[in-house]
Amino acid sequence: MADLTKHLRERFKQGSHPFFGKLDMEMKQASNGHVSLTIQPNEWAALHNDAPIIHSGLLALLLDTVCGMAVMSSLETPTAIATIDLKIDHVRDAAIAKKLLIEATVEETSEEISYTNGQVREEETHLLVAKAVGSFMVGTKGPSIIAPDTEASS
Amino acid sequence: MEAHNQLFQSWINDSPFASWLALQVEGTSLGLNAVLPFQEKNVGNPFIRSLHGGIVSASMECVGGLLAAHLHGLDRIQKPASISISYTRSTTATDLNISIASIKTGKRLSFLEAQAWQDDKTKIVAVATMTFLRKSEETQV
Numbered sequence: 458m459a460d461l462t463k464h465l466r467e468r469f470k471q472g473s474h475p476f477f478g479k480l481d482m483e484m485k486q487a488s489n490g491h492v493s494l495t496i497q498p499n500e501w502a503a504l505h506n507d508a509p510i511i512h513s514g515l516l517a518l519l520l521d522t523v524c525g526m527a528v529m530s531s532l533e534t535p536t537a538i539a540t541i542d543l544k545i546d547h548v549r550d551a552a553i554a555k556k557l558l559i560e561a562t563v564e565e566t567s568e569e570i571s572y573t574n575g576q577v578r579e580e581e582t583h584l585l586v587a588k589a590v591g592s593f594m595v596g597t598k599g600p601s602i603i604a605p606d607t608e609a610s611s
Numbered sequence: 612m613e614a615h616n617q618l619f620q621s622w623i624n625d626s627p628f629a630s631w632l633a634l635q636v637e638g639t640s641l642g643l644n645a646v647l648p649f650q651e652k653n654v655g656n657p658f659i660r661s662l663h664g665g666i667v668s669a670s671m672e673c674v675g676g677l678l679a680a681h682l683h684g685l686d687r688i689q690k691p692a693s694i695s696i697s698y699t700r701s702t703t704a705t706d707l708n709i710s711i712a713s714i715k716t717g718k719r720l721s722f723l724e725a726q727a728w729q730d731d732k733t734k735i736v737a738v739a740t741m742t743f744l745r746k747s748e749e750t751q752v
Contacts (some may be wrong), residue, residue: 473651501627505687512628513690514672518665525664537656540664544695598659598701 460488461530471485474516490531490563492523496582498553510550511557515589516577517545519559520589524573527561528593531571536596542568543591551586561589569595619643619677622688629673629688632666636677642712642723646676649706662702664737671696671725671739674709678723679743682716691745694740706731707736719745 466484468474481497496519504512519541528538533609561575575589619636623629634644647653655663664702676688683689710727720742727737 496656501631503627504690505625506627512626513694514669514676515628515695517672518663518669521665521668522663537659539701540698542695542697543668544665544693545668546693547690550690 459530459532461526464488465526467507476515477522487526487530490527491561492527492530493558493560494523495554495556495558497556498551499517502544503553505547509552509554510588511586512555513545516547516551516587517543517589520545520561520575520577520587521591523559523561524575524589524591525593527573528566528571528595531563531566532595537598538571538593538595539597541592543589545587545589547587548585551577551579555581557586558583566595571595615681616682619681620682622677622686623673626688627670629676632670632673633743634670634673636674636747639710642710643674643678645670645709645711647707649704654704655706659669660704662704662707664698667702667707667727667737668694668696670707671709671711671727671737672741674711675723675725675739675741675743678711678713679721681723681746682713683743685745691741692744694739694741696737697710698737700734700736702736703729708732714740721745 465487475517479501483495485493498511502511503508558578558580561573566571571593573591577586616637633648634645636643639737653662653666670713672694679689707727709727711723714722714724723741726735728735
């Protein structure tokens, strides 16, 4: 299984990622089919200009991405993946002032499909904000976005 | 619904994240049509130049939030209680079209269904269902 923690930390440090670059993110772990990171939202993430809560679409975007990272960290060799299905429940509003803990885990991989679950929680209280169940096709066309150099040279 | 186009656009302008997506929305007799204009930031896999799946789901959810607001007589983009999306085809680095309509709208809950496609309307790239709860007045943000 791959340990992508350092690789992803470096990518976020650059601040060039189109949406992760807009959030203050700390990657804690991305290895062995488990990803854990925190984000500090800001006004860009708000549902409305004057609302203190996060836009649910942004949470969907983050959960899709973090569940996909968990799949990539579960693979022996870099492989292209694609989301097949994603179900998200928005359990409660999250204040943009609160730091969020986002985690995702691969539950099982069978017949080229990885089954994941993910959660967004308030970091301080661990209150559940949103939860996701996602399935990913492993081995789609094209190189893995995580380790293109490895793919290109293989 | 067509008469509300300026209103829908003002609701997008009122939402920083929806504005960042740069969605263009118009009402139809059945619901809403929207376009997510292609931008480089929407690319998820730079090697095959496909759209980020999360950008697709976030856009469909935003359009749902506009329709739900209209159906529930509210004046701002709404967030769903839940969304379920299936990615039926790979995408390319072009505009994304979205259409959405209500399956059933009640006093408290709306059930919406959306499809997304790119150059060919017969080639659906994603389908989504979402459920919106109209909160009681005292819990409206």
